[in-house]
Amino acid sequence: MKKKLLAVGVAATLGALSGVSNAxxxxxxxxxxxxxxxxxxxxxxxxxxxxxxxxxxxxxxxxxxxxxxxxxxxxxxxxxxxxxxxxxxxxxxxxxxxxxxxxxxxxxxxxxxxxxxxxxxxxxxxxxxxxxxxxxxxxxxxxxxxxxxxxxxxxxxxxxxxxxxxxxxxxxxxxxxxxxxxxxxxxxxxxxxxxxxxxxxxxxxxxxxxxxxxxxxxxxxxxxxxxxxxxxxxxxxxxxxARQANLTTGTVSFPLIAFDAATTADSVFNTATGNVRMYEFDxxxxxxPYGTANVTAQLAELQGILAKASVVTEYATDDSILASTDVVLSQPTRRYYYTWSNVPNDTADPLRTLATVLGATGPYASLVAGTNSVVVGAPTVYDREERTVVDQSSIVISPNPQGSATWTLIGEVSVVSINNGSTPSGALAANITAQDYTFAYNDGLVRLSTTSANGPLPVIGFTAVNVFNAGVGASGTNYGQVLPLKW
Structure with missing residues (x-):
């Protein structure tokens, strides 16, 4: 098991570092x-x-x-x-x-x-x-x-x-x-x-x-x-x-407010796509571009330094100490790969503030717009005694039926809770983008895939573990732990 895990870790590291040697x-x-x-x-x-x-x-x-x-x-x-x-x-x-x-x-x-x-x-x-x-x-x-x-x-x-x-x-x-x-x-x-x-x-x-x-x-x-x-x-x-100004025109020096290669890759401001009105405060x-030639080069560098094929973390969900674990996988460049639709139109939205995601490009090209989710690979799970899950049908995204073979990351800040059942988040009480992965083991080590059909995703984050000590005071107390992600 240790050799296998090491091999996976090396592969993930190489995947994360590919193309960034000159960044x-x-x-x-x-x-x-x-x-x-x-x-x-x-x-x-x-x-x-x-x-x-x-x-x-x-x-x-x-x-x-x-x-x-x-x-x-x-x-x-x-x-x-x-x-x-x-x-x-x-x-x-x-x-x-x-x-x-x-x-x-x-x-x-x-x-x-x-x-x-x-x-x-x-x-x-x-x-x-x-x-x-x-x-x-x-x-x-x-x-x-x-x-x-x-x-x-x-x-x-x-x-x-x-x-x-x-x-x-x-x-x-x-x-x-x-x-x-x-x-x-x-x-x-x-x-x-x-x-x-x-x-x-x-x-x-x-x-x-x-x-x-x-x-x-x-x-x-x-x-x-x-x-x-x-x-x-x-x-x-x-x-x-750029001025903290509620203005779309003016004398801002860097440069005049416009959607172009010198300002932003956020295509929601492109009049041909998202058509959301851009302001100086954006x-x-x-x-x-931050020392790079243009927005394309900037995104390429960020994609390269933040991309990870997978992340490894310990987890704890032992009921005897009411343990719960949430893994936060934040993707701070995901927005720049979206494709947009201006909904509602300018008549219903005269200030042009709203747009709907239609899909995405690049590493997020497989994004499902309706759920804002990206399918990633299956997790690899070990308990604390080196046993591993052999039958992947024992791993599911709750409350999907047993035997599900699809794992996803939802939203910009994906929160993956472990063994928390119908409540999608335990330690952090997350709600908007949380989902539960159910494993066969209460405690152990898990390698979570952060690779879509189009390659490794740019991810940062941490693991939050909460445990309960019933022996403190009259009603006990919680303890929060933060574990850095490894890859």
Missing amino acids: AITVAQNGVGHINVLPYYSVQNGNTTLISIANTDEQHGKAVKVRFRGAQFSDDVFDFQVFLSPADVWTAAVTLDGTVARLATSDKSCTLPTSVNQQFVTARLLDANKAQGTREGYVEIINMGDIIKGAAGTANNRTAAASTGVQTALFDATKHVNGVAPCSSTTLIGTGVEPNDLSDSLTAPTSGLTSFATIINVANSKAFTIPGTALVQSVAVPVRY LPDLST
């Missing part, structure tokens, strides 16, 4: 990078998600784009900008407010808009998903440019001369003084009809961002802390600032 973007092993992706947040069933974003750069500030995307189709449900001064940490909590998620922070770092204490936005969620579409998802954290105190030379890769004055003004406006950043509105927002374009106040973005999220359920006394996946770029990156995203 400029890589996953930072130290957890610090230009871009961070938090694979999961949740406010389902009593969960609250605490988020922390830190700037480890002790000299330069960072202008950071933060975007929450929903678990089902990765629709933008909340985005804003945070200005981190050197060695600054920004924190917030995501809670349930009525039927939708809400952000709350008392942090003193500057943001645009000036207050981000508000409900998430459902404008781009289809009617069938509005009630719960904000409650689970993942988070993009992108350094748009460094904030420095003046500079000699070029301010960024798009302007011919530096502007020491505006660079120093932004640094002073966002640098904490006695624990509070001044957040000068004249510098950050301006006095005109349109908000300031801060591009010339920034220099090329560098590494330094690190982050984590803690999904905590106070009532059930459990918590799961998940580090962000950090992406670092080894070549020069141009300033990627940029940058993970597909925006």
Whole structure:
């Protein structure tokens, strides 16, 4: 068994690394990078998600784009900008407010808009998903440019001369003084009809961002802390600032708002396909060229460094300790492979906010649009004593009938629960994209396929294990564990 498992692991690793030897973007092993992706947040069933974003750069500030995307189709449900001064940490909590998620922070770092204490936005969620579409998802954290105190030379890769004055003004406006950043509105927002374009106040973005999220359920006394996946770029990156503006036209310098190879690969903004109206706040995203030639090259690099043929994790579902296991498989580039239909039409949707997924391309070409699911290979399961499942008919996706031979990943953030029966998620109480895999063994080791008919999928994530200790106090207590995925 050990030789067989090793062989599978080598094959998976080779599959994941194929084509990335020359990639400029890589996953930072130290957890610090230009871009961070938090694979999961949740406010389902009593969960609250605490988020922390830190700037480890002790000299330069960072202008950071933060975007929450929903678990089902990765629709933008909340985005804003945070200005981190050197060695600054920004924190917030995501809670349930009525039927939708809400952000709350008392942090003193500057943001645009000036207050981000508000409900998430459902404008781009289809009617069938509005009630719960904000409650689970993942988070993009992108350094748009460094904030420095003046500079000699070029301010960024798009302007011919530096502007020491505006660079120093932004640094002073966002640098904490006695624990509070001044957040000068004249510098950050301006006095005109349109908000300031801060591009010339920034220099090329560098590494330094690190982050984590803690999904905590106070009532059930459990918590799961998940580090962000950090992406670092080894070549020069141009300033990627776009205004946090509800505008489709204007003077934004990088570049004029348009769907093209210099801005985004998100074809929902293509007037010939999704036809959703694009705004300045939609940029940058993970597909925006970040030291690469165009969006195609950017996606190719991300696909290469995040693709995995399979992942390995331990699991525990022993009833004697009420153990439950959820495996989160987040796919932060999946959105860029969708094909779209504009539904409803412009008459019924005058603001052009909605589009329906028709299918997908690339590694997701086999996607079933109706369920937003992709068929992957069968899992390989072992118990803790090296026994393995020989008859695959004993492994099913609950509540499918015994003998099912189809395994799928649903949505952008696929949550695979193990041995949890008709309830699709145990440890995390996930709902939107959760499904249960039923195995013959209560505890053990599983290799989950992340390969579709069109190749390995770009996946990040973790395993959440919850166990119950009945011997603590009068009613016992839960313990949450987080296991990193292996491959």
